[in-house]
Amino acid sequence: MNAPAVSPVLSPGSAVSPSKVVLITGASSGIGEATARRLAASGHRVMLGARRTDRIAAIAKDIQADGGAADHHELDVTSLESTRSFARAARERYGRVEVLVNNAGVMPLSTVDALKVDEWNRMIDVNVRGVLHGIAAVLPLMREQGAGHIVNIASVSGHRVDPTAAVYSATKFAVRAISEGLRQESRDLRVTVISPGLTRSELTEGISDSAVREAVHDQMGIAISASAIGAAIDYAIGQPLDVDINEVVVRPTAQG
Numbered sequence: 001m002n003a004p005a006v007s008p009v010l011s012p013g014s015a016v017s018p019s020k021v022v023l024i025t026g027a028s029s030g031i032g033e034a035t036a037r038r039l040a041a042s043g044h045r046v047m048l049g050a051r052r053t054d055r056i057a058a059i060a061k062d063i064q065a066d067g068g069a070a071d072h073h074e075l076d077v078t079s080l081e082s083t084r085s086f087a088r089a090a091r092e093r094y095g096r097v098e099v100l101v102n103n104a105g106v107m108p109l110s111t112v113d114a115l116k117v118d119e120w121n122r123m124i125d126v127n128v129r130g131v132l133h134g135i136a137a138v139l140p141l142m143r144e145q146g147a148g149h150i151v152n153i154a155s156v157s158g159h160r161v162d163p164t165a166a167v168y169s170a171t172k173f174a175v176r177a178i179s180e181g182l183r184q185e186s187r188d189l190r191v192t193v194i195s196p197g198l199t200r201s202e203l204t205e206g207i208s209d210s211a212v213r214e215a216v217h218d219q220m221g222i223a224i225s226a227s228a229i230g231a232a233i234d235y236a237i238g239q240p241l242d243v244d245i246n247e248v249v250v251r252p253t254a255q256g
């Protein structure tokens, strides 16, 4: 299908704004936290969102103590209203919303046979609906501004399927499909998909099947630091406005 573009064209060579307002979902741990710290250190103004408000408050305070610009707001990405209120808070705080990092995600891996339907639904709610809610919360404003950048965190599991990851992979394939569709419909918006491989974070703690959790923990010896993903996001954001980094896979050198 070849749908017509619906947004105006951005002029080539548009200047890079040195300091952007960046909203980060799932900023209370792992990749989201590392990204907030990295982007703030690069001079961007960050708004951290997550359900564990004590954590995002402490991280924002830490960033401020290091001289960075950071604030936080409670966020449950499964709720459109909560996600809109997060975006509103960022706009009220900083006046603009230039980048959204749709990072919040869960990964309770299990075989399909285990029929952990509640966990399937939670993955769909956070990893797919959450990403869509993020887009819905910022897109009208970015269209009005005539520019914006949406960075969606997919996974190596959005490029390949493995046993126990059928539903998780489905959600991450969906993130890539949504991103590509949005990109094709846009001429004023940058859309980036970052696909991490094994990365140290709290993600595996949500695996309820102990045998699967143990097997994944055994693989995590080669995992890379979450700051490596933050660096890739920083790179994508730092390009001139007419340069759109669309797909980046960042995985351990030793990952098969």
Ligand SMILES: NC(=O)c1ccc[n+]([C@@H]2O[C@H](COP(=O)([O-])OP(=O)(O)OC[C@H]3O[C@@H](n4cnc5c(N)ncnc54)[C@H](OP(=O)(O)O)[C@@H]3O)[C@@H](O)[C@H]2O)c1
Residues within 6 Å of the ligand: 025, 026, 027, 028, 029, 030, 031, 032, 049, 050, 051, 052, 053, 075, 076, 077, 078, 103, 104, 105, 106, 107, 126, 153, 154, 155, 156, 157, 195, 196, 197, 198, 199, 200, 201, 202, 203, 204, 226
């Ligand atoms: N670690 C890896 O190996 C790896 C590999 C590929 C892709 N990824 C992706 O990277 C992203 C970040 O994961 P991570 O590895 O950094 O794991 P993590 O440390 O567990 O972080 C997940 C974040 O998502 C947030 N979150 C979960 N449910 C949420 C909800 N309903 N509303 C708002 N925030 C919610 C959590 O915050 P609260 O619980 O405080 O709300 C937390 O900040 C995920 O999308 C994950 O799928 C990770």
